[in-house]
Amino acid sequence: MGEPRITASVLKVLAGLLAEPGAQRYGLELMQDTGLPSGTLYPILARLERAGWVESRWEQIDPAAEGRPNRRYYLLTADGAVAARREVALMRQQMSRAAGPLGEAREA
């Protein structure tokens, strides 16, 4: 299981999952949080799951009672949370270096 290639879209997904590390996040929710279309989001989730950074589970509901099928939700694994924090921190560091004093002043 190799590490996934980190792109801007992958960072958005990781940041979205890190916002509430223990929370169950559905695909539609992540689409709204990240602004990514479904065609971009689901391949990223599949790669993160293959890498062991993310795991998925099926919602435990009675479809007949709810009137809709079971949804699949995603959450970060322990390793995934560590790796995600590392990558997001690395990106923040790079961005702050690129932005320079002006960017730091704005941030402050």
Added chain:
Amino acid sequence: MGVVDRVARAAVLAAARRWPDDLAPLMREEWLAELASITGRRRAARKLAFAGSLAVSPAVDEPSWRDRSVIVGRGAAVAAGVTLLAAVATNLARGSEALAPAMLLLGVAALTLIGRRVRASIVPVAAALFAFLFAGNPVPMMPFMGAADIAPAVITWAVGIALALRWAASTGRRWVAVAGSAVALHLATAAGSAHAAAVLGVPAWTAPAWFPLALLPGDTVSFGPHFGDGAAAFGGLQASGPAFHASEILLANAAVSAGPMLLCTAFLLAPALRRPAAAVHSTRKLTHAPTGAVASIATKHTGAPRAADKLAARTRGAATLTAGARGAAAPEARASKAATLAARMSGAVTLIARMSGAATLAARTSRAATLIARTSRAATLTARTSRAATLAARTSRAATLAARMSGAVAAATARLGVGGRRVGAGLAAALGALAVAPALPVAGRDADAVLPKLLDNSAAFGFGFVEHPVGLGAVALLAAILAMRAVEARLPHGKDPHSEAPT
């Protein structure tokens, strides 16, 4: 279920089918569940956006659109380059008149060699061929080179080559690819010339001969109606010249597409002709040859004991005769027999003496032959040594020169860097294309001058687009792209960053 739900569901199902087998059922169920959970305002638009994005986006293991565009762009550049090269070679061959078939064969060999190193698929080559044939005739000088003539030819050719290659791949027989492609070229030429044949009144049963005759110089074979007054109309232009047959106009038109199609076929077939079957076949040949040689040597060696057996048999006969002569002393009747036996003995002795002489002579001859062979080998060895010494001296000089040059080139390229080398190669290629392209043979604009060239099947065609600044710029850009790609491919660690799988 409304129309929107049906459309969205169909798009999601289609998208899921493109995913890997282990994920496809999971993704299908997940997406259908998400679709069902989309409610509230603008739900129709949101459902369509959700499903549409999945339908048009690459699956998890598929290349991204960016990578696909890079792949398609490279394929298109190679296809355009190969088509232009095939067209240049065809025009040069047609300009050489009587040498045209030999020049075309050289072109076939060259495009085959290129095809072994560079790959392109059939569709972009066919598209480039169509574009070239269509754009290469700015003045309607060729009477039957419209889209209605070119499109059937190129489509038939592309389909035929694709079928031939697929058939060859499924059967593992290389000759199927060659034979199928030959059939495709015939059919494509016939399809591209059907309109001309109908207008000119050339009988359809001559169609199988159009492709080979189109590659030959004019006046090889003439058929169809005879135009005695030598008047012809090319688009809006009128021309007059010597009397001609309809076949000469038909074949001149067919040749324009037949030549480039032949050369592009050689390029596309080249990878299929390098099957492992070729290696197996040559291995078989190699294993058969030594077996034959050994058998031949063995036969020669078995001949020697046979001769020895014959000699021994005759010697044994002489000894028997000698023993018989011992008992021939007393009776008179036996005297005659003894004389006969003595005569026979004498003959046997003579035979033995002759055989001995022959054997001595043979031995001497053999020794002389061995000596001559050794002398010859020594002479050959001396000559080889001399050549090797000359070659070594030349190699040494060349190596020294190469070392000096490579040192200079390495120093220059090190200063330039990878990007600089690519840009330099691209710039040089573009400037070269700008200089060479206007000199390429183009179709003439004078109808009276073109008619005789049509009749002797030597009319140049295409490259009319380089007379326009946009066309010339496109050729220069293409040359630059191909040169930069070639430099990139030759870099030791020149792995293309775009080739990595996207995340």
